Amino acid sequence: MGKVGKIVKYYPVCLDISEKRCVVIGGGDVAARKILRLLECGAAVTVVARKLTTTIKDMAAQGKLSHMDDNYDEQYLAGAFLVIGATDRKEINDRIAADCRARGVIVNIVDDPGCCDFILPSLVSRGSLSIAVSTDGKSPALARKLREELSEQFGPEYEGYLELLGWLREKIIAAGQPADDNRDIFAALVNSPLHGHINAGRWQEAEQTIRALTAQEIDLNTFINRATKGTS
Numbered sequence: 001m002g003k004v005g006k007i008v009k010y011y012p013v014c015l016d017i018s019e020k021r022c023v024v025i026g027g028g029d030v031a032a033r034k035i036l037r038l039l040e041c042g043a044a045v046t047v048v049a050r051k052l053t054t055t056i057k058d059m060a061a062q063g064k065l066s067h068m069d070d071n072y073d074e075q076y077l078a079g080a081f082l083v084i085g086a087t088d089r090k091e092i093n094d095r096i097a098a099d100c101r102a103r104g105v106i107v108n109i110v111d112d113p114g115c116c117d118f119i120l121p122s123l124v125s126r127g128s129l130s131i132a133v134s135t136d137g138k139s140p141a142l143a144r145k146l147r148e149e150l151s152e153q154f155g156p157e158y159e160g161y162l163e164l165l166g167w168l169r170e171k172i173i174a175a176g177q178p179a180d181d182n183r184d185i186f187a188a189l190v191n192s193p194l195h196g197h198i199n200a201g202r203w204q205e206a207e208q209t210i211r212a213l214t215a216q217e218i219d220l221n222t223f224i225n226r227a228t229k230g231t232s
Helices: 029-040 054-061 090-103 140-153 157-174 179-190 194-199 203-214 220-231
Strands: 021-025 044-048 066-068 082-085 106-109 122-126 129-133
Touching: 021 029, 029 044, 029 054, 029 082, 054 066, 082 090, 090 106, 122 140, 122 157, 129 140, 129 157, 157 179, 157 194, 157 203, 157 220, 179 194, 179 203, 194 203, 203 220
Parallel strands: 021 044, 021 082, 044 066, 082 106
Antiparallel strands: 122 129
């Protein structure tokens, strides 16, 4: 629940870490999970550890990350945007946290909120859709439960649905209508049966719904072809 002896109310924020140096100290299974999420967001990841899981070794061999085959040393924090400490030794994790704070680098120490500048929420990810659940560290078990419930509610089809909404948004904005009119159209689209049509593969009905709400001749075959190429 934040710094030792202090109740913390965390500030929710989405960080752009693309191409930024993010350092993970530790090479176990927990570190592997943190590394995967960092890489998904485009970070330039450096791992400092003597021993690595097979997953991390494979990522290093593929050039997806940099590996420092060494014990933790403060020198590896140079130029870091953020740091994650994932070792199984409290004295090392405490050193990492102290060194990061001395350098002004934000740090997360796994399973030790008192040493963290930020915590990582339970996450439901559907392409560009991210739903984060946090309990400010008070009950990770509840956060996991809510994530599982949200995973059922927002299935894999939301990835394609959101891609379609983004594509439509580009088309509608390019038409040059007033911003207030566009906002009304976007609201009407997300409150329409469009999601159900997409989920069921009813593309003709989806196209009819879009035309009725946007008053534009939208050819969904263009979107379908683009989406198919993107997954091929």
